Amino acid sequence: MGNNWVAFKGLLETLGAQVIVPPRITKRTIDLGVKYSPEFVCFPFKVNIGNFIEALEAGADTLVMVGGTGGTCRFGFYNIVQKRILDDLGYKFDMIVFRDDNFWEILFKKFRKIGEDSSISKIIKAFRVLWWKAKVISEIEDLVRFNRAYEKRIGEADRVLEKALMMLDEQKKVKEIKEVRSEIKNLFKHIPKDLKKKPLRIGIIGEVYVRSEPYVNLDIEKELGKMGVLVDQKMSVYKWLKVILRIDLERAWTARRARPYLKVNAGAEDQQSIGHTIKYAKAGTDGVIMLYPFSCMPENIARGILPNVSRRYKIPILTFSLDEQTGKTGMITRLEAFVDLLNRKRRR
Amino acid sequence: MATKIGIPRVLLYYKFFSFWKVFFEELRLEVVPSDETNREILKDSVNISVDEVCVPVKLIYGHTLNLRDKVDFLFIPRVISTEKRFTNCPKLLGLPDMVKESIDHLPTIIDTTIDYNRESLYKSMFKLGLRFTKNPFKINRAFEQAKRSSENHKGMEKTKLLNNNQQEGIKIAVLGHPYNIYDRFINGDLLQRLKRLNINVVTMDMVSKKILNRSIDSISRWIYWNYEREIYNSFYYFIKKVDGVINVISFSCGPDSLVGELLLRDAKRYEFPFLQLVIDEHTSETGIVTRLEAFVDMIKRKHKQRK
Ligand code: SF4
Ligand code: SF4
Numbered sequence: 001m002g003n004n005w006v007a008f009k010g011l012l013e014t015l016g017a018q019v020i021v022p023p024r025i026t027k028r029t030i031d032l033g034v035k036y037s038p039e040f041v042c043f044p045f046k047v048n049i050g051n052f053i054e055a056l057e058a059g060a061d062t063l064v065m066v067g068g069t070g071g072t073c074r075f076g077f078y079n080i081v082q083k084r085i086l087d088d089l090g091y092k093f094d095m096i097v098f099r100d101d102n103f104w105e106i107l108f109k110k111f112r113k114i115g116e117d118s119s120i121s122k123i124i125k126a127f128r129v130l131w132w133k134a135k136v137i138s139e140i141e142d143l144v145r146f147n148r149a150y151e152k153r154i155g156e157a158d159r160v161l162e163k164a165l166m167m168l169d170e171q172k173k174v175k176e177i178k179e180v181r182s183e184i185k186n187l188f189k190h191i192p193k194d195l196k197k198k199p200l201r202i203g204i205i206g207e208v209y210v211r212s213e214p215y216v217n218l219d220i221e222k223e224l225g226k227m228g229v230l231v232d233q234k235m236s237v238y239k240w241l242k243v244i245l246r247i248d249l250e251r252a253w254t255a256r257r258a259r260p261y262l263k264v265n266a267g268a269e270d271q272q273s274i275g276h277t278i279k280y281a282k283a284g285t286d287g288v289i290m291l292y293p294f295s296c297m298p299e300n301i302a303r304g305i306l307p308n309v310s311r312r313y314k315i316p317i318l319t320f321s322l323d324e325q326t327g328k329t330g331m332i333t334r335l336e337a338f339v340d341l342l343n344r345k346r347r348r
Numbered sequence: 349m350a351t352k353i354g355i356p357r358v359l360l361y362y363k364f365f366s367f368w369k370v371f372f373e374e375l376r377l378e379v380v381p382s383d384e385t386n387r388e389i390l391k392d393s394v395n396i397s398v399d400e401v402c403v404p405v406k407l408i409y410g411h412t413l414n415l416r417d418k419v420d421f422l423f424i425p426r427v428i429s430t431e432k433r434f435t436n437c438p439k440l441l442g443l444p445d446m447v448k449e450s451i452d453h454l455p456t457i458i459d460t461t462i463d464y465n466r467e468s469l470y471k472s473m474f475k476l477g478l479r480f481t482k483n484p485f486k487i488n489r490a491f492e493q494a495k496r497s498s499e500n501h502k503g504m505e506k507t508k509l510l511n512n513n514q515q516e517g518i519k520i521a522v523l524g525h526p527y528n529i530y531d532r533f534i535n536g537d538l539l540q541r542l543k544r545l546n547i548n549v550v551t552m553d554m555v556s557k558k559i560l561n562r563s564i565d566s567i568s569r570w571i572y573w574n575y576e577r578e579i580y581n582s583f584y585y586f587i588k589k590v591d592g593v594i595n596v597i598s599f600s601c602g603p604d605s606l607v608g609e610l611l612l613r614d615a616k617r618y619e620f621p622f623l624q625l626v627i628d629e630h631t632s633e634t635g636i637v638t639r640l641e642a643f644v645d646m647i648k649r650k651h652k653q654r655k
Binding site: 038039040041042072073074076077078080081084085088261262263264266267268270294295297298300301303304305307308309321 | 397398400401426428435436437438439441442444445446449450459461567570571572573599600601602603605606607608609610612613626
């Protein structure tokens with residue numbers, strides 16, 4: 001999940017588990033995933049499989065997955081088929097699946113097994129570390145987006161990003177995380193910026209995984225940054241934690257906005273995509289880019305409805321349906337055309 | 349002139365039409381189904397719809413156009429679930445909205461929500477009935493009649509298929525969503541073709557509800573899509589009773605891309621003849637025929653070897 005490995009590693013390490021961060025996604029990861037996955041399953045499934053295989057190769061013996069009975073789309077059923085595929089490949093491993101009905105049980109029984117000493121206070125501590133690291137990461141990501149659009153020398157913000165993640169990864173205690181947080185903010189403050197610029201503003205909507213995994217979305221945010229666009233994106237693991245704990249009020253509001261166009265939440269982010277588009281339009285954002293995995297069910301519902309929303313609210317939308325065949329050159333061409341269009345629209 | 353209500357011949361039409369038809373007719377409405385899928389309907393559908401959704405969902409657009417100027421109301425229910433604790437594919441949940449936002453000048457759309465997890469079918473249908481009559485007894489009777497007729501209908505379908513079958517010969521089970529199996533245009537007239545090859549065909553309609561809905565193993569327990577669980581369960585029901593299974597699935601179908609993969613792997617494990625037919629708007633009849641013939645030949649060879 002993009003930069004968020006830092007947060008999850010923090011969680012598991014505090015629990016005393018030895019963490020094998022799945023090696024960064026590479027072409028090999030994708031190739032492995034595609035090779036062993038059903039042909040037209042959605043892309044995140046395939047990348048997951050690639051990740052799992054590489055983690056198992058590196059010696060992992062426990063895989064963690066989220067599943068469930070609450071949803072309607074494919075994600076809740078991923079774990080069953082993934083386990084089957086990996087079993088058939090002959091790997092020996094234990095898969096921990098978080099479901100809505102066994103959350104606490106797993107937390108207190110299974111995770112205790114993982115760590116050598118896992119008292120309740122330790123588990124609580126681990127979750128505080130996760131919470132804070134996720135929070136700081138989401139702040140860092142927003143800072144990077146801002147700085148990319150205004151920086152004088154292209155690439156500066158990304159250099160600071162790398163450094164900031166390293167700094168965050170080293171911290172083990174909530175207190176240290178808070179300290180390092182202000183240091184990081186300072187680093188970003190010192191990037192030379194041209195604040196007189198009036199960059200185009202583009203909001204990104206769509207499916208969560210492809211939005212937050214740069215390798216999979218071909219680093220679209222960075223590319224837009226290079227074109228001097230200020231990107232906004234309302235998704236991060238921090239936000240997800242809030243959703244899971246049901247303390248994210250914004251989500252319900254966004255869904256309400258979408259309701260005249262899509263009455264129920266059919267699954268995942270469909271209502272959010274529509275609601276955010278309306279919100280962006282009202283906030284005067286120049287355009288919206290929608291990212292989703294090829295054949296994603298909820299987002300295709302949203303996509304069937306969005307053209308009408310786009311017309312009514314006069315906000316241009318560009319969609320990318322991503323899978324292993326999406327090419328970067330094609331994407332950049334389309335992005336440039338879109339940015340041109342928005343620039344022209346603004347001048348008028 | 350009676351008020352006309354149109355029902356697009358897509359998706360759950362193939363499961364619930366006889367129920368809906370009697371219900372509306374008892375309320376003195378004239379029920380108009382759209383034409384069977386044809387070239388024109390398919391063309392319209394492909395033009396309007398997002399290009400990467402499954403064919404059955406695409407077809408809703410063409411069938412809606414087919415009815416648009418003929419009826420006063422259009423019945424496109426939002427069927428969230430037809431079994432407690434289960435759910436349908438997300439695309440069925442968003443169906444009425446997708447139609448409304450894509451086609452202009454539509455007649456009034458009736459998008460009754462049917463969700464057994466929330467309220468009983470009776471309650472949903474009762475609310476729907478109130479739109480057309482104020483007489484609760486009439487709605488009540490319509491509901492009872494509709495229920496009876498749909499049960500009769502199921503029985504008839506079953507005997508029809510069974511009568512066609514001879515005792516001898518190869519038996520193949522065709523599994524998949526009813527809208528893929530019974531829409532002749534979209535699957536290259538699969539059932540007829542099998543019959544012409546002298547195959548005895550059985551489908552999920554012949555399996556009792558009890559078998560379809562039980563949890564047969566640790567996997568079927570977690571299949572939360574109602575119809576996919578039925579497919580999975582009937583696969584295991586048939587595996588001991590037939591010579592081969594054909595699994596018809598739509599290209600880019602979400603649930604089937606996963607459950608179908610499990611079936612594929614299981615069939616391989618047991619070395620059971622299994623053919624997965626993936627259909628989309630480009631599926632050619634010749635393609636289907638070739639694959640069918642090869643499959644049937646394979647089963648025949650296997651038979652001979654056994655003898
Ligand atoms: S949201 Fe889309 S991509 Fe994610 S699991 Fe569901 S169908 Fe697949
Ligand atoms: S279950 Fe599959 S075929 Fe049916 S509507 Fe959903 S995606 Fe399409």
